[in-house]
Amino acid sequence: MAGPLALSIGVHALLFGTFVVGAHVSWPAPPIPIEIQPAHRPARETANEERRGDPKSNEKPAPVEKTARVPKRPANASTAPSLPKTLPPPATADLRPFAPADANLVVLLRSDKLRKSPHRQNIDELLEALPDYRMLLDGTGLKPIDDFEALLIATADPHDVTATFLAARFRDSPRLRAVTAREVRPGDPRVFRVLAPGLAVLTQPSDAARLDRARAADGGADDPQARWLGELERFDRVARDEGGPAVVVTLSDAPSLVRLGDGLPTPLAVAVALTGDASPSLRLKLVFAGADDAERFEAAWPTILTRWRQRTALLGLAPALDGLKLERTDAQLELQGRVPEAQTRLALAFARAVLPHPASAAPFDGGSGAR
Numbered sequence: 001m002a003g004p005l006a007l008s009i010g011v012h013a014l015l016f017g018t019f020v021v022g023a024h025v026s027w028p029a030p031p032i033p034i035e036i037q038p039a040h041r042p043a044r045e046t047a048n049e050e051r052r053g054d055p056k057s058n059e060k061p062a063p064v065e066k067t068a069r070v071p072k073r074p075a076n077a078s079t080a081p082s083l084p085k086t087l088p089p090p091a092t093a094d095l096r097p098f099a100p101a102d103a104n105l106v107v108l109l110r111s112d113k114l115r116k117s118p119h120r121q122n123i124d125e126l127l128e129a130l131p132d133y134r135m136l137l138d139g140t141g142l143k144p145i146d147d148f149e150a151l152l153i154a155t156a157d158p159h160d161v162t163a164t165f166l167a168a169r170f171r172d173s174p175r176l177r178a179v180t181a182r183e184v185r186p187g188d189p190r191v192f193r194v195l196a197p198g199l200a201v202l203t204q205p206s207d208a209a210r211l212d213r214a215r216a217a218d219g220g221a222d223d224p225q226a227r228w229l230g231e232l233e234r235f236d237r238v239a240r241d242e243g244g245p246a247v248v249v250t251l252s253d254a255p256s257l258v259r260l261g262d263g264l265p266t267p268l269a270v271a272v273a274l275t276g277d278a279s280p281s282l283r284l285k286l287v288f289a290g291a292d293d294a295e296r297f298e299a300a301w302p303t304i305l306t307r308w309r310q311r312t313a314l315l316g317l318a319p320a321l322d323g324l325k326l327e328r329t330d331a332q333l334e335l336q337g338r339v340p341e342a343q344t345r346l347a348l349a350f351a352r353a354v355l356p357h358p359a360s361a362a363p364f365d366g367g368s369g370a371r
Helices: 003-024 047-052 120-128 131-137 174-181 205-216 224-232 291-315 341-354
Strands: 034-036 105-110 148-155 165-170 191-196 199-203 247-252 258-260 269-274 281-287 324-329 332-338
Touching: 120 341, 191 205, 199 205, 205 224, 291 324, 291 332
Parallel strands: none
Antiparallel strands: 034 258, 105 148, 105 247, 148 165, 165 199, 191 199, 247 269, 269 281, 281 332, 324 332
16 A cells, blocks of 8 residues: 555656756756746546546557668767667557546656666665655655555646655555555645555545546446556556566656747657666657657757757766667657666766755554554
8 A cells, every 4th residue: 555655756756856856956058948837737527537438548649660760970979888788678658548537747667677776776765865755655664666566656747746646566565554544744635545455546536536436336348437447457567578668658748848948849748768777778759749840859959969968078977868869750759779877877866966865754663553
């Protein structure tokens, strides 16, 4: 039952740095000006029924046949770190079926993959520095990467942690179940639901009620609530294979959260897959409104790379993107390659440095009031 609590920890580390940390820390100017949009529209009470009642709502886009188109070799490519050979970049996945209908940002963390990562210590420290960890896991002796297998977050408003939907697959134990006896922060309306042994969610009361109805009645395949429950029971199968990604992200309706500057078109959707290797393998997909927009972004990529190298040189991050190759097929761009180990470690260390150091909590007594 404590599984979903760690979920927002990972999301804060991966995403909220853009929305929160970036606003308070003096970083070099980004290679692409990014305007953070106001808070996303509020969730509608009927959103799940409306979308899940539409048989087309969970259809995945048709696969796009790739046509290799390799950009020009960077002028300083010869100085880029030599990266170890690897399998093809990890596959992205559509995470929307696991999320409430109004959510447009969904993240999956594979703790079983992060557990083996050479970056494990930095990742642990990032997770432990975040608000939901301090609220519900601090002092328990539990570790998100050790005690959970797969963590999911979905939100329509990354500015507000209470707007997030959390789900987790974990190894069931009395100690984990007892964590839910700890109080949620004042003003946080979210509630827990245990969907099966070792599978729980933290969600808005309206979505909890929908899941309750799905569990209480056998609505069959045509019932949208039952379909959602069925999807949640399978969410941890994504990226389970050996060699698959440790982190998967789906961002739909991207312009509602960010807008790109310098006349660059903002993609409509983004998909990311990242492994937990020493030199992580990355696949990033950007889907634009049309081929013209994708072509404009592709043409700007060499300039973006040059700005990145110039503006991050003093931080030691300049070579981070040199191993990525850009390909375009119609309205879709795909970046894939490896991020050097040294730059990965530096990026994680910088992220950890700007997050607040949490105060130690009192030891957890095991939670005699578990529910």
